[in-house]
Amino acid sequence: MATFEFAMTTWGSPASPKRALLVHSALASGLVWFKRVDAPDLPGHGWIDRRSTYTVHGMAQYLADHLEGGYDLIASVSFGSTVVCSLLPLLNHKPERLVLVDPVFDMVPYSPEQIAQMISQTRKPVSEEDLLRKNPAWTTQDAIVKRLASVSCDPTVIGQLFEAASRGECSHDVLPPASETEIIILAADPALNSVYSSRNHVKLLEEEHPHVKLAIQQQASHDMHKDHPEVIAEVMLHGLGKRDGLEILRT
Structure with a gap:
């Protein structure tokens, strides 16, 4: 498959006064954000060249080296959240809001069988x-780009991210x-196999990261950007507020 030094999918009006950056997870690509997006492919994903080593900090530096201008909003999902957290200190222009969708912070370790199953999806x-x-709740387009993102992912990156x-x-x-950037963790529904153990981390956030806000979106899975893209868009634009299915744990 042909690869490029940098690849990014951009949707929306070029004349828009504000810009948003959306960063995908493992076993994905920038295409998965096709609804509202200025979405780069991370190394080892999508159209980007393959490497022997993949690290969170390396991916963050890669984005910092290639992104031009500043972003008013940044959102990411799953493993992508660790990348954007490492990216933030490297940006000259800090975003007004950072939304971390069902991040993998201190997640329950996956078994070797689970990791192998994820790697098998690249083949x-x-x-x-x-x-x-x-x-x-997915659209046909969601399913198509998910499958495309899976086969265009380097299997090596999956194993190394879990390591x-x-x-x-x-x-x-x-x-x-704490900074001028508002940070929101938007967790998936625990009943739908959320990766982020939201209720278990409330005290940790309160004691160690009191500036971080936390909410759970009921009826949303780990793939919330496909199940409920409108929720992510609403939180990105307006922050946490009273709306159907949103349980706010920390403000």
């Missing part, structure tokens, strides 16, 4: 039909200190 991804059957998590490189310690 034999789930069909669009099966994806739609398992995720009735980084096991070394503590994806813990809450990556959260930036």
